[in-house]
Amino acid sequence: MVASAVAAAAAATASASPLAAARTGAARGALACVVYVSEGRRMDVLKAIESVALSKRITTKPNDMKTKRDDDDETYNNNAVKLVKTFIDEPYNRTGFTFAVRTDDDFDDAVNGGDNSALVVLDGKAKNERRKKKVSRLIANRVHEVATSAFMEIGSFKKHSATHPRLGIVDHVSVHPIGTCDMDAAKEAARAVGRRFGDELGVNAYMYGHATMVKGGDDGIGGEASANSAREKDTESNRERRELAEIRRKLGYFSANGENETWVGASDVYDRMQKWEVKPDFGSSEKSDVEEKGVCCVGAVPFVVNYNVPMVCELSDESQEKLALDLGKQIAKRVSQRNEIDGLPNVQSMALMRTTTTPSTPSPSRQNNKMEIEIACNLLDETSSTTRIQVQKKIEELMPELLVENVLRGVKLNGASCQIGQGYVTNLQPQDFLDAVSSTSSDDAAS
Structure with missing residues (x-):
């Protein structure tokens, strides 16, 4: 009985269209x-x-x-x-x-x-x-x-x-x-x-x-x-x-x-x-x-994998917007493969502001004292090189490190704080x- 079922299945597969064969592996x-x-x-x-x-x-x-x-x-x-x-x-x-x-x-x-x-x-x-x-x-x-x-x-x-x-x-x-x-x-x-x-x-x-x-x-x-x-x-x-x-x-x-x-x-x-x-x-x-x-x-x-990592900053006033964007740019620069010291291989990155308003509106990405920035990354070879998990980890580690570096350089945070969110893939x-x-x-x- 089992043998007959197997034979019948094999015959059905053999007579199926090539398209059906593709679906079966x-x-x-x-x-x-x-x-x-x-x-x-x-x-x-x-x-x-x-x-x-x-x-x-x-x-x-x-x-x-x-x-x-x-x-x-x-x-x-x-x-x-x-x-x-x-x-x-x-x-x-x-x-x-x-x-x-x-x-x-x-x-x-x-x-x-x-x-x-x-x-x-x-x-x-x-x-x-x-x-x-x-x-x-x-x-x-x-x-x-x-x-x-x-x-x-x-x-x-x-x-x-x-x-x-x-x-x-x-x-x-x-x-x-x-x-x-x-x-x-x-x-x-x-x-x-x-x-x-x-x-x-x-x-x-x-x-x-x-x-x-x-x-x-x-x-x-x-x-x-x-x-x-x-x-x-x-x-x-x-x-x-x-x-x-x-x-x-x-x-x-x-x-x-x-x-x-x-x-x-x-x-x-x-x-x-x-x-x-x-x-x-x-x-x-x-x-x-x-x-x-x-x-x-x-x-x-x-x-290419398009992987964006959000960064949300709590600001006390508009004067801190440049500080937040500069911090995002610093992170992107450190993550990029162009950073020969500790950049990630086959990763291109840049910091962008997200906005749902027109560019003529002041502070387009800031609402309720929050400013959203994204570290937009292109992973050129995730199969054999840097993965999105490694990108996420690198950015999360860089955030507190760069905040300290900015303070040591004399940058006044005045209560501003930034958090890294979970990244997401935009393409299939x-x-x-x-x-x-x-x-x-x-x-x-x-x-």
Whole structure:
């Protein structure tokens, strides 16, 4: 009886679709992509952008663009790219739209509705290359749609302000391989996004991480030149990968230009672009484009954990606000990997004020004599390097130590006190992406 049950179960598993096999433990892979836009307070605007992010459509290459050898001329389902999270951060006036598309053997089921007869004749390498090309196009299509909506709905970058730094209306697009997905797929997708930003939206895009362009050769600005640029060669051999923090530092991302530690309008981004010897990899570099849309950083990197640790300070008067913010900045500086003495490896950090009011309001993050600051941390490699537990412990240890150091330097606390709260993660974790894309059924894919 038991043997029959086992045999029946085995037969059922053997006859099940590849998608079902993935759910029962087969190797899974996904490509994750996060699109950060500079809006977090106007719910009507965010709802309009999200409706585009959620849209389902079938895409077919126009007949006049097809060729006999074009392996992308069949109809495929754009819904294979799923919106798996929308994180609206009202205090920072910023929102992250997170997408995922599966990249394992069940990708073709999700896209083609289970009809993979055309793939039978392809060997493993050819199939993977075809899949990588299609994934790249799917991600680029979805990001392009969301970005187009964001530029239309949000309006001019000149009018934007926040207590979180940003460089553009669509500020940042990061692509991450998850599970069995390889970095090449992420690199191709990121470059496809950057290319379409420059060629079709007139947005200046700087590539970073594994998507970094090779220095020298074609300047990568606009049109066909960017699509066939010599700068699109691999950077693996010469180790010229550009870091996101480097781009941001050069363009003034970390330097608030408004009152109460706020970022207002396009600031001097264009002027900084002219002083920096590195041109954007895609886009026009026109001043009007930069002032209206800003610039965007687009990259392919291993998964990054966004971990924020709150710091709440009890203040006796407004004069102590600078003291509290300075303390937060000191903590962030000590935690960061840039601190060569005792900084944490693969951790980037900065102190930010949280606010739900407009920057013109005095003391935007202080209510009832309490001021909230966050130590915002990027954990670049939590798997084999610094973990969020270590970050939390380090910050908790630094607080009393730095308070004493400030007193010894003559800083008067006048009864002010600060406490460190429990940190939280703002983005999904790798397993969440795999679960999200695996929940797509063949019926969903065909809808």
